[in-house]
Amino acid sequence: MGMVRKPKLTEIVAMKQLLDQAAAAGQVLSRDLAEMFENARDFHVYVDNNGVAGLVALHIDLIDLAEVRSLVVRENLRGSGIGRLLVAAALEEAHQLEMARVYTFTRIPAFFRRIGFTDVDRAELPYKAFKDCLKCPLFPGCDETALLKEVRIAS
Ligand SMILES: CC(C)(COP(=O)(O)OP(=O)(O)OC[C@H]1O[C@@H](n2cnc3c(N)ncnc32)[C@H](O)[C@@H]1OP(=O)(O)O)[C@@H](O)C(=O)NCCC(=O)NCCS
Numbered sequence: 089m090g091m092v093r094k095p096k097l098t099e100i101v102a103m104k105q106l107l108d109q110a111a112a113a114g115q116v117l118s119r120d121l122a123e124m125f126e127n128a129r130d131f132h133v134y135v136d137n138n139g140v141a142g143l144v145a146l147h148i149d150l151i152d153l154a155e156v157r158s159l160v161v162r163e164n165l166r167g168s169g170i171g172r173l174l175v176a177a178a179l180e181e182a183h184q185l186e187m188a189r190v191y192t193f194t195r196i197p198a199f200f201r202r203i204g205f206t207d208v209d210r211a212e213l214p215y216k217a218f219k220d221c222l223k224c225p226l227f228p229g230c231d232e233t234a235l236l237k238e239v240r241i242a243s
Contacts, residue, residue, distance in 0.1 A: 176203075
């Protein structure tokens with residue numbers, strides 16, 4: 089059994105490999121290595137005896153808004169609750185930061201609905217949410233669904 093934790097910089101290359109495999113399948117947007125190092129503190133990883141087997145990022149856009157992105161679980165481990173654990177870690181971090189809302193763009197809205205996100209009209213999201221669109225291979229024909237989750241404020 090593995091664990092979810094913040095990554096070490098020495099794990100970024102393995103994280104990029106997982107991300108690239110999912111990007112090649114059209115499931116996530118690829119990120120270049122420099123961007124991944126710059127945003128290393130955005131990430132949580134799932135690590136087991138074989139190394140990095142999952143990742144997720146929480147990227148802050150605005151004072152009250154962050155994006156959950158770059159969510160990938162190694163193919164042979166999918167369906168065993170790791171994706172849910174990774175998103176929970178990102179949401180816990182959002183909670184600690186007193187972030188009000190977290191959104192995602194995805195082709196698998198059913199997964200995010202299952203873990204408590206609700207559909208949102210993308211026109212309701214601020215312009216900053218569309219920062220990656222120009223470098224996305226889907227642009228301008230985006231078929232992703234926007235979903236949002238309110239984060240309970242720390243007391
Ligand atoms: C999406 C992904 C991270 C999910 O990780 P996972 O570890 O397989 O998911 P979990 O086992 O934690 O699933 C949590 C719940 O969501 C459901 N679920 C998982 N994948 C789903 C999918 N593709 N569509 C709908 N529901 C899904 C599970 O059945 C489970 O529901 P349950 O609580 O009733 O059992 C994984 O399938 C993956 O890496 N996919 C490729 C990359 C990708 O699409 N990333 C998302 C980009 S936004």
